[in-house]
Amino acid sequence: MTEHGLEGCPAATLGRWAAGLLMAxxxxxxxxxxxxxxxxxxxxxxxxxxxxALGGAYSALAADSNALHYNPAGLAWIKTHELSLLHNxxxxxxxxxxxxxxxxxxxxxxxxxxxxxxLQRTTLSNPSGDGLGSFSARDLxxxxxxxxxxxxxxxxxxxxxxxxxxxxxxxxxxxxLDMGALYRPERLKGLSLGAALQNLGGRVRFQxxxxxxxxxxxxxxxxxxxxxxxxxxLTLDVDQARGGEARVSAGAEVRIAGRLALRLGYDGRxxxxxxxxxxxxxxxxxxxxxxxFSPYGELGSSHRFSLTLHWGKGGEGAQARGQAxxxx
Numbered sequence: 001m002t003e004h005g006l007e008g009c010p011a012a013t014l015g016r017w018a019a020g021l022l023m024a025x026x027x028x029x030x031x032x033x034x035x036x037x038x039x040x041x042x043x044x045x046x047x048x049x050x051x052x053a054l055g056g057a058y059s060a061l062a063a064d065s066n067a068l069h070y071n072p073a074g075l076a077w078i079k080t081h082e083l084s085l086l087h088n089x090x091x092x093x094x095x096x097x098x099x100x101x102x103x104x105x106x107x108x109x110x111x112x113x114x115x116x117x118x119l120q121r122t123t124l125s126n127p128s129g130d131g132l133g134s135f136s137a138r139d140l141x142x143x144x145x146x147x148x149x150x151x152x153x154x155x156x157x158x159x160x161x162x163x164x165x166x167x168x169x170x171x172x173x174x175x176x177l178d179m180g181a182l183y184r185p186e187r188l189k190g191l192s193l194g195a196a197l198q199n200l201g202g203r204v205r206f207q208x209x210x211x212x213x214x215x216x217x218x219x220x221x222x223x224x225x226x227x228x229x230x231x232x233x234l235t236l237d238v239d240q241a242r243g244g245e246a247r248v249s250a251g252a253e254v255r256i257a258g259r260l261a262l263r264l265g266y267d268g269r270x271x272x273x274x275x276x277x278x279x280x281x282x283x284x285x286x287x288x289x290x291x292x293f294s295p296y297g298e299l300g301s302s303h304r305f306s307l308t309l310h311w312g313k314g315g316e317g318a319q320a321r322g323q324a325x326x327x328x
Contacts (some may be wrong), residue, residue, distance in 0.1 A: 054251025
């Protein structure tokens with residue numbers, strides 16, 4: 001453990017390994033796992049039921065309260081004020097919550113937090129931890145951003161967030177910048193193209209060890225169409241994290257009777273399970289409820305529940321959200 005400069009902090013070392021195994025084991029490439037897990041890996045957890053059911057392929061659709069989680073340029077396309085909240089019963093006792101607020105003026109707020117089950121405290125001289133008790137770990141991200149259209153069908157956005165990680169009595173924090181673009185071609189109705197650079201910033205200090213932020217590039221496309229008279233949506237994301245391999249995620253959504261949406265996705269970031277995701281959503285006036293299910297093999301399964309509220313002029317309630325090429 002001396003190679004990371006943490007020999008004087010065995011609790012923090014164990015906590016970081018445990019948190020890294022829980023989060024990075026399912027979300028990050030194997031090289032990161034071998035190094036004990038990437039810092040702030042919880043940022044890769046999906047922020048709402050709809051994106052999660054689409055396999056996380058949402059960077060070209062995030063024209064809603066999820067914009068700052070996937071692509072801040074989505075704030076340039078907001079037509080109704082929107083608030084969303086998520087609760088995630090993740091695997092291995094991990095509790096994950098997230099929320100987002102998007103305003104018609106192009107401003108947005110976000111938060112994301114993850115708490116881990118109690119971990120056994122150990123030391124080098126007492127590896128079993130007998131009589132040492134337990135400790136907990138928690139991660140938190142809060143941020144704000146702004147987006148606007150700069151050339152007709154092109155929107156640009158930027159977000160700033162503060163990240164913090166607490167393990168027992170030890171903590172680390174950093175600021176990170178997100179930037180994005182979202183383009184909806186005039187001649188190709190239903191098509192949306194997105195790009196985002198996330199977690200741009202300096203290094204973060206864990207006790208005496210320094211780690212790089214999980215810098216990530218996302219390239220995405222989405223297409224809305226009609227299949228046998230039903231509104232349908234296809235979406236694709238390519239995700240390249242610092243030091244890792246490019247991951248592909250994809251999803252499909254079909255609306256039944258207008259208010260009910262069925263979703264199926266593939267999450268290329270899920271190394272622990274088959275990568276399959278599924279879910280559904282129900283919309284009623286200005287409210288929407290979404291559910292997503294993702295299996296993570298022997299680690300267990302993830303159940304995500306989210307609620308969304310719309311208000312203000314400019315849209316048609318919940319049915320206006322996340323359209324790929326619509327004017328919204």
